[in-house]
Amino acid sequence: MKKKVFVIMTSALMLGGSIGFAAASSPLIGAKVQGLFTVQKADGTKIGDAVIINGSAYAPVRxxxxxxxxNLTVEGKKIIMSDIQTIASDSTISNGTSTDKSDSREFIEYKIRAAESEIESAQGAIKGLEDSKEKVKMYPADYPTEQQKLDALAKIDEMIKAKQKIITFNEEELVRLKTLLDEPSTP
Structure with a gap:
């Protein structure tokens, strides 16, 4: 009987400890959503909805x-945000020679994976934007005036062009990085 009580108490303590640890590791787990805000640009374009938890707004990162x-890349459980200029300046190599430690083979391979991820992400975004265009066309009642419908389609086209620029930039970057990877290293 004492053995059963000991096992039950030990199990309860271990389970209670793990629940307490999980709650302590993230204050968001199990927290109550206190509200919903619309996130928009200054021009009124809706970006998405943000939930309010413990007085902070949480919006969809993508x-x-x-x-x-x-630009947004996901590596494991990390979300990495960078702009095109940062990517370009991080990977610029003067005179084609490698003098910086960031030009190591591992760094170049990392930049290749990042560029491939950027391309994949932009292609996915374009697919989503194309789907949005179809929805605008399929549900004209959502747009009270023809001008609002045309404005929505124009905005979507603008975002598609921006994603295509990201793809083009990263495809060029991939060619350059793969060339660097193929070059023999100089001692």
Whole structure:
């Protein structure tokens, strides 16, 4: 009997400790949503919805990144945001020679994976934007005037062009990085 009580108490303590640890590791787990706000640009373009938890707004990262023209990559459990200029300056190599530690083979391979991820992300965004265009066309009643419908389609086309620029930039970057990777290293 004492053995059963000991096992039950030990199990309860271990389970209670793990629940307490999970709650302590993120104050958002199990927290109550206190409200819902619309996130929009200054021109009134809706980006998405943000939930309010413990007095802080939490918005969808991809939609916010796309709205502000920031590149987004996901590596494991990390979300990395950078703009095109940062990527270009990080990987610039003067006179074709490698003198910086960031030009190591591992760094170049990392930049290749990042560029491939950017391309994949932009292609996915374009697919989503194309779907949005179809929805605008299929549900004209959502747009009270023809001008609002045309404005929505124009905005979507503008976002598609921006994503295509990201793809083009990263495809060029991939060619350059793969060339660097294929070059023999100089001692």
């Amino acid at each position: 939609e916010v990144a796309e709205a502000v023209g920031t």
